[in-house]
Amino acid sequence: MNLLSVNNRIKIYSVFLLFLATNNTIAQDSTYARQVIKTLTAPNFEGRGYVNEGDSKAAKYIAYEFKRIGLQSFEENNYFQPFSFPVNKFPYDVKADIDGLELIPGKDFIVSPDCPPVLGEYDFIRLDSQTLDNSALWKKFLKHRKRNCFIIIDKHTVANIIQKENYNMIVHNEVKARGIIYIEDKFTWSVSTKQAKFPVISVKREIFKSFRYHINLNIQPQFTAGHETQNVVGYIKGTKYPDSFLVFTAHYDHLGRMGPDAYFSGANDNASGVAMLLDLAKQVSKQKNNCSVAFICFAGEEAGLIGSLYYTSYPFFPLPQIRFLFNMDLMGTGENGATIVNGTEYRKQFDTLVYLNNTLSLLPAVNIRGKASNSDHYFFSEKGVPSFFIYLMGNYTNYHDIYDTNEALPLNRYNQAYQLISNFLKVMDY
Ligand SMILES: [Zn+2]
Incomplete structure (x- = not known):
């Protein structure tokens, strides 16, 4: 239950915007992000797909990071939400x-x-x-x-x-x-x-x-009717409104392997989004938050948003308790700005992002876009959860091919995107 009246909330919200305009003090560099991306794109993670349980290896690494950062789990000592789906794999010739x-x-x-x-x-x-x-x-x-x-x-x-x-x-x-x-x-x-x-x-x-x-x-190829995988879910409890959630999501799966000699490492798509999510989790774990803040890394996105569809059917806390959800995918560039899917649906929050971006001189542009079923925000959005999907745009064209690698990924506006999202989090945590 939120005890603040609407007027008071607006007042606090406006004060926060003013505060942020003059006090942007979040220290950040991309060293940790680079390390996360390097790990997730390494050959032993098999392109976070379906051969040799590459996706589950990535999930274990993310859970390890969640624990190290200090996120709580909804089930005791277990960040995983298991599920399965059919998939055509390429383990052999x-x-x-x-x-x-x-x-x-x-x-x-x-x-x-x-x-x-x-x-x-x-x-x-x-x-x-x-x-x-x-x-x-x-x-x-x-x-x-x-x-x-x-x-x-x-x-x-x-x-x-x-x-x-x-x-x-x-x-x-x-x-x-x-x-x-x-x-x-x-x-x-x-x-x-x-x-x-x-x-x-x-x-x-x-x-x-x-x-x-x-x-x-x-x-x-090898067709598997029930490939077992999992979403990874953790959170930090809010001090004032523990039942109100801000949620950050990023899919950790990619395309996996096409035989023993080719794997798709998916550095931009979406090791970069997972890195951003973990960076935000590190910040949230160090500060006092009014709302609870949840972090979800989805599996099965590339196979058709399967992990996020599963989660919205079996959520760990009621979906109406989500005050706002922020999905991140393709965080590795940004020299051509960011695009906000659902910007037209949540205009006030979109204007806040633009305000923050301009005041703090971050990305060259924050572009507005309507609804789209192109990432994991979609099924939340369809169930009435206020949500954005942010992706960065640049001259990097390595998409769903073997060239989307850690070495090739510039991460050239990562810090600016991080500032934008983390300041948005602060504004929304009223
Ligand atoms: Zn993606």
Whole structure:
């Protein structure tokens, strides 16, 4: 129960803003964040995915940090909220060669996350937009196609296709090919909770500079119906309003491994958000807080917000007790500012962020955005929990590929983003 009247609260809130405008004293550097990101992206965490329980190893590390920082757990000595979901894993061979040229997984090719097992040597049929758009050529293609071939399509040409129905027949493999190969310039991998009936493979454009004849594949995924994982939840009890919660969230899972030779370390997505969350937890544990402050690291985000959906179905304290939730994802850049999803929904809190950002001269911009189902704030938001999702923007383009590494991640506006979020926390803790 909050005993302050609305008027008094507004008065205190305004005084706080004035105070913050002149007294920004939170000391901060990114040394600890760098250390957290380095740990979470190390090969033994397996890309915080599904092979060798990489995600559970990351959860144990986060729980260890929670304890060290001094967070309390809702269950005695246990920060974990276990759950399970189906996932297509790649613990075994993911190999491809084209005309004897061995392709490097992650660099030269990726397989679709829902890829089924495939083993053998296959011919190609190249399909261009002309064939797809010309009914005579299309008929000829359907008549003469060989069934055990891979169809090759250049992603460049896909955008120019007029006959979408013909292209859709390819996408759904109604032409009964062995599989599809896309020629691409940049890869974006993900996680699948299903296994498809046919393989889709993306190959880098430079591999096809000269004419190619055959592909040799050995891809051995393993579909698991109940992959066991967990959310990690801790908190610091408020002194004045212990039943009122400010909540900070970040997903710790990433895409994991694509065979023994490629893993996706997910430095920006979202080791950086976990680092920010732990940094905030360190600050909160040292100061006196009116409200309780909870910290949740979700699993299964990349597989479709599964961890946060589970948490909102089985919360550790009633969702209406959340005064505000702040979800953090992609905290590694910021030279182009931050974007606040749900900014249009919670205008007063958004204006507070802009005010703090301008007064303290932090990020180049704080941009407003409407609702979006693009991270773990979403199911909270749908259940009426006031929430923001913040992500930073920059020139770093390594997203869902093997290049999103600790070494590549700049962390160039991390401290400014930290100042913004931690000052927002102080303002909201009235
Ligand atoms: Zn993410």
